[in-house]
Amino acid sequence: MPNDKVQIFDTTLRDGEQVPGCKLDAKQKLIIAERLDFIGVDIIEAGFPVSSPGDFTSVSQIAKIVKNATVCGLTRAVEKDIEVAAEALKFAKTPRIHTGIGTSDSHIKYKFNASKDEVIERAKNAVAYAKKYVEDVEFYAEDAGRTDNAFLAKVCEAVIQSGATVLNIPDTTGYCLPEEYGKKIKYLKENVKGIDKVTISCHCHNDLGLATANSIAGVMHGARQIECTINGIGERAGNTALEEVVMILKQHPYLNLQTDINTKLLYDTSIMVREKMGMLVQPNKAIVGANAFxxxxxxxxxxxxxxxxxxxxxxxxxxxxxxxxxxxxxxxxxxxxxxxxxxxxxxxxxxxxxxxxxxxxxxxxxxxxxxxxxxxxxxxxxxxxxxxxxx
Incomplete structure (x- = not known):
């Protein structure tokens, strides 16, 4: 992949659908997946297969119809999750399993009641197990935004050794400032053995209105994948908005970064998603809001x-x-x-x-x-x- 190419990982159908009231039926998911593939999205996170029979079926159907994009299924660092995801993705032209575990002190202590060594072991085992089913394995370090950089680097190095092809560094709570998120990516680039063999991904939430800024800071410091959603929908205050990061990279050519998104289809895609999800877009929303122009x-x-x-x-x-x-x-x-x-x-x-x-x-x-x-x-x-x- 060219070093100036930023891959667009769309999670509208997974993280975006977690918004209360935004539940889609299988037919609606297929329509949106086809559109995402058509506009040039590189990776479509189709769902969380183990979460329900309906989600499993949707991921499986999406895997069958997507022609160009990689189709991805989310899992926890649990063997059963990984097995179910692999089954749902078996018809995908290019499948990816997205597995991971929380790495912040808060997650380790209160969510897992485990030690740091135990978390690293679970992360390694999950990636190695997923690697038995697919070549392309993405690892997410949940709450990486609040994770100590030295420990995060240790986790990343371990999962690279286990076969991870993509490292997702999520600002799960939307807490980071752009400068510190960018420095986190820079730290990993400089301190993780084998980092040059994988793609670093930004998955930023918008709790403080900084998701887009953090994602751009990430790619400016070496990340080459942005995880985002149409209209910025997602948990709580939402995710990085696809249309925003794509147009920032397009409008600032001096960054020397580009995507494969057909931007002329952004507004129409925004309307499609808002209508099918029943999620209105505020008039002053950047790029696709009614008052944007x-x-x-x-x-x-x-x-x-x-x-x-x-x-x-x-x-x-x-x-x-x-x-x-x-x-x-x-x-x-x-x-x-x-x-x-x-x-x-x-x-x-x-x-x-x-x-x-x-x-x-x-x-x-x-x-x-x-x-x-x-x-x-x-x-x-x-x-x-x-x-x-x-x-």
Whole structure:
């Protein structure tokens, strides 16, 4: 794999589906899996096969239909989990088992009531056992974000020796700051024997709103896989948003990192996932929110109308949005009014625009937004404005 390629590991169907109320049926999962494969996702985490018969069946069906991406199944460091995952993945063109164990002091003491040596032994055994079934084994060090770096490095070195091909370094609780998460990846790169033979993966949660920033910090320090979800859905405050990291890498070419995602399909994919999961996206959501390319301030509108790049760093068409939206409100200026009026067939002179603007402000002060139907009423109120033909 080229060193500038960042693999996109999508866990919408696993971590994303763990959100309360977002349960998908098997048919919906297949539709989303096909779309993820189509847009260029490298790895699809299809589910947690041992968790339920339904999840097992879904993973198995997804494994059969995915044409390009690696299909991955999650397990705990438990032999039965691994056996079930291997069975579910047996039809996959390229299967991966994702196994692991908690490594932070909190997990070791309270979750496992074990010693650090026992955790390392369980991690090694899980990877070795998974390796009997598939060549591609990813190991996750749960709560790596709060794990001592020296111990984390020791765990990573042990699982590499057992055959791990990918090391997942999750900020499970979303606690890390970007600088410390980046330094954690850097520490592993410099202190783990055999690290150059595996891919380091970032799996960041958004509890403090830093999932995307942490993932980017990770790849800037040597990670080459980002685990993410469409719309950033996931446990609690969610996961790293696929659309965000992909567009950051696209918009900052000096990072010398790229993905294989077809970005023109991002908006449409976002709509598909939100509709099938019943999980709304807030209007101000980066990249795919309804307001991501909408402008209501007169100063911004005038700038965008003159040159889109004045206030937009992303061309809406690059993510599948038809065009920027000029939303008419009481904060809009004459340029926006003239622009929107022309869109529906009115070519205004300066005097006509001045008259129309005065009437427009009366409308705008009474309602949140002035829509096209309102504009027709406004033009009728202003004397001697006639509708032009629209080509």
């Amino acid at each position: 909408a402008h209501s301030s007169g100063i911004h509108q005038d700038g965008v109308i003159k040159n889109r790049e004045t206030y937009e760093i992303i061309n809406p068409e690059d993510v599948g949005v038809t065009e920027s939206a000029i939303v008419l409100t009481a904060r809009s200026g004459r340029a926006a009014l003239a622009y929107r009026a022309k869109k529906i067939g009115y070519e205004l002179t300066k005097l006509q625009l001045d008259a129309a603007y005065r009437t427009f402000l009366q409308f705008a002060d009474k309602q949140k937004e002035v829509i096209d139907e309102d504009l027709h009423v406004i033009m009728k109120k202003v004397n001697k404005i006639s509708k032009i033909a629209i080509a």
